[in-house]
Amino acid sequence: xxxxxxxxxxxxxxxxxxxxxxxxxxxxxxxxxxxxxxxxxxxxxxxxxxxxxxxxxxxxxxxxxxxxxxxxxxxxxxxxxxxxxxxxxxxxxxxxxxxxxxxxxxxxxxxxxxxxxxxxxxxxxxxxxxxxxxxxxxxxxxxxxxxxxxxxxxxxxxxxxxxxxxxxxxxxxxxxxxxxxxxxxxxxxxxxxxxxxxxxxxxxxxxxxxxxxxxxxxxxxxxxxxxxxxxxxxxxxxxxxxxxxxxxxxxxxxxxxxxxxxxxxxxxxxxxxxxxxxxxxxxxxxxxxxxxxxxxxxxxxxxxxxxxxxxxxxxxxxxxxxx
Amino acid sequence: xxxxxxxxxxxxxxxxxxxxxxxxxxxxxxxxxxxxxxxxxxxxxxxxxxxxxxxxxxxxxxxxxxxxxxxxxxxxxxxxxxxxxxxxxxxxxxxxxxxxxxxxxxxxxxxxxxxxxxxxxxxxxxxxxxxxxxxxxxxxxxxxxxxxxxxxxxxxxxxxxxxxxxxxxxxxxxxxxxxxxxxxxxxxxxxxxxxxxxxxxxxxxxxxxxxxxxxxxxxxxxxxxxxxxxxxxxxxxxxxxxxxxxxxxxxxx
Numbered sequence: 001x002x003x004x005x006x007x008x009x010x011x012x013x014x015x016x017x018x019x020x021x022x023x024x025x026x027x028x029x030x031x032x033x034x035x036x037x038x039x040x041x042x043x044x045x046x047x048x049x050x051x052x053x054x055x056x057x058x059x060x061x062x063x064x065x066x067x068x069x070x071x072x073x074x075x076x077x078x079x080x081x082x083x084x085x086x087x088x089x090x091x092x093x094x095x096x097x098x099x100x101x102x103x104x105x106x107x108x109x110x111x112x113x114x115x116x117x118x119x120x121x122x123x124x125x126x127x128x129x130x131x132x133x134x135x136x137x138x139x140x141x142x143x144x145x146x147x148x149x150x151x152x153x154x155x156x157x158x159x160x161x162x163x164x165x166x167x168x169x170x171x172x173x174x175x176x177x178x179x180x181x182x183x184x185x186x187x188x189x190x191x192x193x194x195x196x197x198x199x200x201x202x203x204x205x206x207x208x209x210x211x212x213x214x215x216x217x218x219x220x221x222x223x224x225x226x227x228x229x230x231x232x233x234x235x236x237x238x239x240x241x242x243x244x245x246x247x248x249x250x251x252x253x254x255x256x257x258x259x260x261x262x263x264x265x266x267x268x269x270x271x272x273x274x275x276x277x278x279x280x281x282x283x284x285x286x287x288x289x290x291x292x293x294x295x296x297x298x299x300x301x302x303x304x305x306x307x308x309x310x311x312x313x314x315x316x317x318x319x320x321x322x323x
Numbered sequence: 324x325x326x327x328x329x330x331x332x333x334x335x336x337x338x339x340x341x342x343x344x345x346x347x348x349x350x351x352x353x354x355x356x357x358x359x360x361x362x363x364x365x366x367x368x369x370x371x372x373x374x375x376x377x378x379x380x381x382x383x384x385x386x387x388x389x390x391x392x393x394x395x396x397x398x399x400x401x402x403x404x405x406x407x408x409x410x411x412x413x414x415x416x417x418x419x420x421x422x423x424x425x426x427x428x429x430x431x432x433x434x435x436x437x438x439x440x441x442x443x444x445x446x447x448x449x450x451x452x453x454x455x456x457x458x459x460x461x462x463x464x465x466x467x468x469x470x471x472x473x474x475x476x477x478x479x480x481x482x483x484x485x486x487x488x489x490x491x492x493x494x495x496x497x498x499x500x501x502x503x504x505x506x507x508x509x510x511x512x513x514x515x516x517x518x519x520x521x522x523x524x525x526x527x528x529x530x531x532x533x534x535x536x537x538x539x540x541x542x543x544x545x546x547x548x549x550x551x552x553x554x555x556x557x558x559x560x561x562x563x564x565x566x567x568x569x570x571x572x573x574x575x576x
Contacts, residue, residue, distance in 0.1 A: 057362065060356065060357035060365065061357050064356045064357035064358075067353040067356055067372075068350055068353055068354060068562050068563060069562055069563065069565050069566050070566070071399060071566040071567040071576040072395045072399065072567070072576040073376060073379070073380050073383075073394060073395055073398060075576060076349075076353075076376060077373055077376055077377065077380075080353060080356065080369050080372050080373045080376070081369070081373060083356050083357065083369055084356070084365075084366055084369035084370060084373070087356075087357075087362055087365040087366045087369065088366055090362055091362055091363065091366065094362070129566045182575060182576075186573060186574070186575065187570055187572040187573045187574065188572070189569070189570040189572065189573070190570060190573055295357075295358070298358075299357075299358040299359070299360070302358075302360070302418070302419075303359065303360025303361065303419070304360075305477070305479050305480060305483070306360035306361075306419045306473075306480070307360060307361060308476070308477050308479075308480070309472060309473055309476025309477045309479070309480030310361075310472060310476065312476045312477045312480075313471075313472040313475055313476045316475060
C-alpha cells in the first residue's frame with residue numbers, strides 16, 4: 001500500500017503546504033494516493049467513497065429481489081447484468097477508498113454496525129416490477145448527474161472509478177427508460193403499475209441529490225477542494241430539466257401539483273420537498289432500513305465460514321509453495 | 324438438413340431438456356445475487372446466471388426454428404408439469420457448499436456434453452454448442468476451484484462440501500439418462516450418446532473429487548425420467564412466472 005502523507009493544521013508547514021495543495025486543485029491537477037493532503041480532505045473522501053461503495057452493495061438488494069421474477073428472458077438478462085454492475089461498482093469504490101489507508105473489512109464493519117451511511121433511496125421497498133424500470137430511469141438518472149460531476153473530482157482514484165461507473169450507468173438509465181416508456185403505452189394494468197411506481201419513487205429520488213444548499217454545511221469546503229464541482233441544488237435542477245419533459249411526454253405525471261416550468265429561467269421548478277421524511281429515513285426510521293442492514297448482516301454471517309475456508313486454503317497453498 | 328418427423332420430435336425434446344436445466348439453474352443462481360459470501364462472488368454468480376440463461380435462450384431459439392415456438396412463452400407461461408429439467412438443478416440453493424458442489428457437478432456434465440455436441444451432424448446445434456462451450460470451460464474452472472477450496476479449507480467447509488455431495492451426486496446421474504427416442508438421434512449423429520458420456524463423467528468427476536479429499540457416495544436415488552420432480556419446482560416456477568402471468572392483457576414486457 002502507498003504511504004500516505006497527511007497534513008494536520010498543527011503541523012508547522014501546514015499553511016504553506018495547504019496553499020500548494022489548493023493551487024494544484026485550482027490548476028485542475030489530480031491528487032494521487034501518495035500526495036500530501038489535508039487530514040480533512042482524506043476524511044471527507046473516505047466518508048463519501050465508502051458511503052458510495054455501501055450504496056452499491058446495499059443497492060443490489062431492492063432490484064436483486066426482482067431478478068427471479070423478471071417477466072422475459074431479455075429483461076432477466078438485463079437486470080442480472082445491471083445488478084452485477086452494481087457489485088462491480090462497489091468493488092471499484094472499495095478499492096478507491098482503500099487508497100486512502102482504510103481496509104474493506106473496516107468499511108464493511110462500519111456499515112454492519114450502523115456507523116456508516118448509504119444512499120437513503122435504498123430504504124424504500126420495490127413493490128412491483130415497474131419499480132425496476134423507474135429505478136433505472138429516475139434513480140439511476142439522478143445518480144448519473146451526481147456521478148458525472150464526481151468524475152471531475154480532484155481525487156484521482158475516485159474520479160477514474162467514476163468515469164468507468166458512468167459508462168455503465170448510462171446503460172442502466174437507458175434500459176429503465178425503455179421499460180417505463182413501454183409500460184406507459186402498455187395494457188391498463190401496466191400503465192397503472194408504472195404510474196404507481198412513479199408516485200412512490202418521485203420524492204425519494206429528488207431527495208437523493210441531498211439537502212438544499214442552504215442546509216448543506218459541507219458543500220463550500222467540498223467545492224473548494226474540488227471533491228464536488230456542483231451543488232446539490234444544481235444537480236437536482238439538471239435532473240428535473242432532463243426528466244420532467246420526457247415523463248410528461250410519456251403521459252406520466254409526477255406527484256407534485258406545484259411542479260411548473262419557469263419561462264424566465266428555463267427551469268422546471270418543484271414544490272416543497274418533504275424533508276421531514278428525509279431526515280427521519282436517514283436517521284433509521286425508513287420503511288426498509290432494518291431489513292436492508294439485516295440482509296447485509298445475514299449474508300455476512302452466513303458467509304463467514306466460507307471466508308474462513310478461503311483463508312485456510314490460501315495459507316495451505318502458501319505453505320506448500322514454500323516447501 | 325431435413326429431419327424426419329420422428330427425429331425432429333426427439334430433437335425438440337432434447338433442446339427443451341437442455342433449456343429447462345439452464346433456466347431452472349439460472350433461477351437458483353440468481354437467488355444468490357446480492358447475498359454471496361464475498362462481493363467478488365456476487366459478481367461471479369450473476370455472471371454464471373447470465374451465461375446459463377443465455378444458453379437457455381440459444382436452445383429455445385433452435386427449438387423455435389424447428390417448431391415456431393416462442394422462447395418467452397415457453398419459459399414464462401408453460402406449466403410446471405411440462406418442465407423437463409433434471410432434479411439436480413431445482414433443489415433449493417442451500418448453503419455455499421451446496422451451490423458450488425451442484426454447480427461443479429452440472430458444469431462438468433455440460434462441458435462434456437457441449438464438447439461432444441460440437442460434432443453434431445445438425446449444424447445449428449454444433450455451432451451453438453461451440454459458442455456455449457467457450458463459456459462453460461470458465462464455469463468449470465470456477466466451480467472446481469471452489470470445490471477444492473471448500474474440501475481443503477476448514478473442517479467445517481469440508482463437512483459441508485461432503486454433505487452436499489452426498490445429497491447431490493445421485494441426481495447428477497439423472498443428467499445422463501436418454502430421453503425417449505434419443506437412440507435415433509444418437510444413431511443419426513445429432514447428439515452425443517448419454518451413456519458413453521456417463522462413463523467418462525464418473526471417471527473424471529470421481530477422480531477429481533477423490534483427489535481433493537471428498538468421497539462420492541455409492542448408490543442413492545436416481546430419478547428415472549425427466550417427468551420426475553420434487554416439491555420445490557412448483558414454487559420456483561410460480562415465482563419466476565408471477566409477473567408474466569399477472570397481466571394476461573400485456574402484449575409486451
